[in-house]
Amino acid sequence: MTTTHSLGQAARQILTQNDKGSYTIPTKGLYPYQWNWDSAIAALGFAEFDINRAWVELETLFSGQWADGMVPHILFHQPDSGYFPGPDVWGCGGPIPSSGIIQPPIAASMARRIWEKDTVAGASRMVVLYPKMLAWHRWIMQWRLDRGAVCTTHPWETGRDNAPDWDNTMARMNASDVGEYTRRDTAHVNSDDRPTKFDYDRYIKLVQLGRKLNWDQAALREQSPFRVADPTMTFTTLGAARDLLAMGTELGFDTIGLAEDIQTLEAGAATLWNTDLGAFDSRDVLSGEWAECLSNASYLCWLGGIESDQMMDRLRNTLETVPYPVPSNDPDSDTFDARRYWRGPTWAVVNMLIGLGLEQQGHHAEAAELARKTGALISEHGFAEYFDPLSGSPAGGKSFTWTAAVWLAWAGEE
Template sequence: MNQHTNPDREARSILIANDRGGYTIPTEGLYPYQWNWDSAIAALGFAQFDLDRAWTEIETLFTGQWEDGMVPHILFHQQDEGYFPGPDVWGCNGPIPSSGIIQPPIAATMARKIWEQDTAFGDARMKELFPKLLAWHRWIMKWRLDEFGAVCTTHPWEAGRDNAPDWDNSMARMDASDVGEYQRRDTSHVNSDDRPTKFDYDRYIKLVQIGRDAGWDQQALLSLNPFRVADPTMTFTTLRAARDVLMISEKLELEAEGLSEDIEKLESGARSLWNEDLGSFDSRDAHTGEMAESISNASYLCWYAGMESDRMLKGLKSVLETVPYPVPSYDPDMPKFDARRYWRGPTWAFMNMMIGFGLADMEHAQQAEQLRQKTAELISGYGFAEYFDPKTGSPAGGQAFTWTAAVWLHWAGRA
C-alpha cells in the first residue's frame, strides 16, 4: 500500500492533467476521448473547485447529441491513432465524430447536483441544458425499453460494464467468426489480465459492425441486433435521471410532459428485474427472457433509482462486513468471480459513490457512511486507479483516472 499523503491535491492535479479544454479524458493513453458517463462524474469533481468548468464538461458532452436526441458513449473530438475502434470503424453521422451507442444516462443526475450547488449561475445554465436532457430521456424511452418497461443495453459497452458476467449467455449465442482482423489497443496500455478476453472483444466489434451496416437505424436494429439485455445499470440510472429531470422541470417551470408516466413505467420495469431465487436485481436477455443469475454492483443501484429493497440491504450489509474493499462488481461467492478482470469482480469507486448517493437518499445513513469511508481508505491507500481488487485493494486498469479523482473530491474525501 502506498499512502497518498495529499489526495485532495493529487485528485485536482489528475482532473487538470486530463482536461483537454472543455472535456476530460478518463486517462492518458488508454482512453484518449470524451466518454459519456465518465464525463458526468468528472463534472462533479470539477464542481468542488470550478463550477464553470463543471458545467462546461456536461455542455461539451451534449454538443455531440444527435438530432434524434441520442447522446453517444464516446465523442472523438480529435483523432488519436492509439485507440481502437475509432470513428472510422463506427461510421456515424452525428455533429461530432462518435460511437453509435449510448451509456448509462447519469448526466441529468450529476447536472442536478451541480445546479443545486451553483446558486449564482445554475438556473441559467440548467435552462439551457434542460431540453437536451429531456430529449435524451425520450430517446431512451423510445428505443431501449423491453416489454416490461426495463431499459435494455444493446452492446456491453453501452451499459458501461463491458465484460460483466450478466452478458455471458447472450454473448455465447453470438457468432463472431466473420469479424475479421483488428488490432486492440487497450492491452498495449494495461495488463491483459485486467481486460476483457479476445472472445468478448470479437463480439464487441461484431456488434459495432452490425450497427454500422444498419446505418445506426434504431428501428432496423430492434430486429438485427442479437444482443439486447434489460439490465439494472441502464434501468436504475434511467429511472433516477427521469426523477431528476422531472424535479428540475417543476422547480424551473419547464415543459416536461409525460415524465410522471415514464417514471411509473420504469419503476415497473425495475421490479421486473427482481430475481426471486437469487434474491437480487438481475439482468434479463430481452430476446429469450433468460435471467443472467448475476449479483453485480449494479444490482445495488436500486436506492439510487429510488427503489427500496430489504433483501438488497441485507446483501449490502453482508458485503460491507465481509469484503475488505467493497462493493465488488460481481459477487465473490459466485462462480465467475475474477478479482482483477474489469467488471467480473473489481471494485469501482464511482459505482460506490452512486450506491452511496442512493443509500443516503433512502435514509440508510449508516451504510452510506460505511461505504464512503471504505472507499476513502481504498483511494488514500492505493491511489487513483480505474478500479481495484476488492480483496487486496491493489490497483488495476488505468492509473491517474479521472472518475476516481472526482469521486475523492466530491464524496469519498469529504467527511
C-alpha cells in the same frame, strides 16, 4: 501517511492534467476521448473547485447530441491512433464524430447536484442544457424499453463491458466473420485486467452490425442478437427521470410525461427482480433467460429510488465480509475474477452512485460506511481505474479522472 488535504490536491491535479480544455479524458493513453458517463462524473468533481468548468464539461458532452436526442458513449473530438475502435470503425456521429451507442444516462443526476450548489448561477446553464437532457431521456424511453425496463444493445453501453451478465447472450453470438483487428487497450495495461478476445470479437461484431444498419434503432431492435434489460440502465434512467422532474418543476420547464415515465420505469425495475437469486438481475429480452448475476449494478436500486430489504441485507453483508467493497461480481460466484475488469473488481465510481442512492433514500449509516471504505481504498492504493476487492491492489489505468472526482465529491469528505 497521506493526508486528506494532499489527496485532494492530487485529485484536482488529475482532473487538470486530463482536461482537454472543454472536455476531460478518463486517463492518458488508454482512453484518449470523451466518454459519456465518465464526463458526467468528472463534472461533479470539477464542481468542488471550479463550477464553471463543471458546466462546460456537461455542455461539451451534449454538443455531440444527435438530432434524434441520442447522446453517444464516445465523442471523438481529435484523432488518436492509440484507441480502437475509432470513428472510422463506427462510421457515425452527429455534430461530432462519435460511437453509435449510449452509456448510463447519469448526466441529469450529476447536473442536478451541480445546479444545487448554486441554483441562481446554474439556472442560466440549465436553460440550454435541460431540454437536451430531456430529449435524451425521451429517446431512451422510445427505443430501449422492454416491459418498462431499460435495455442495453451492447455491453459497452452499460459501462460494465465484460460483466458476467452478458455471458449467455454473447455465447450464442457467432463472431467468426468479424475479421482481423488490432486491439489497443492491451498495449496500455495488463491483458489479464482486460476483456478476453472472445468478448472483444463480439463487441466488434455488434459495432459492425450497427454500422451496416446505419445505426437505425428500429432495424437494430429487430435484427440485433444482443438486447438485455439491465439494472445499470434501468436504475440510472429512473434516477435521471426523477431528477429531471424535480429540476424541471423548480425551473419551470416542460415536464409533461415524466411522472408517467417514472411509473413505467418503476414497473420495469420490478421485472428485473430474480426471485431465485434474491437480487436485481439482467434479463435477456430475446431468450427470457436470467443472467443469474449479483453485480454492483444490482445495488443501484436506491439511486433509482427503489427500496429493497433483501438488497439492503446483501449490502450490509458485503460491507462486513468483503475487504474492499463493493465488488462488481459476487465473490462466491464461479465467474468471479478479482482483477478482470467488471468480473470482480471494485469500482469507486459505482460505489459513489450506490452511496448517493443510499443517502437520498435515507440510509445514512450505510452510505457513510461505503464512503469511508471507498475513501480508505483510494487513500491506500491511489486513483486507479478499479481495484481488487480482496487485496485492494490497483488495476487498469492510473491517474483516473472519475476516481479522482469520486474522492473530491464524495469519498474524501471528512
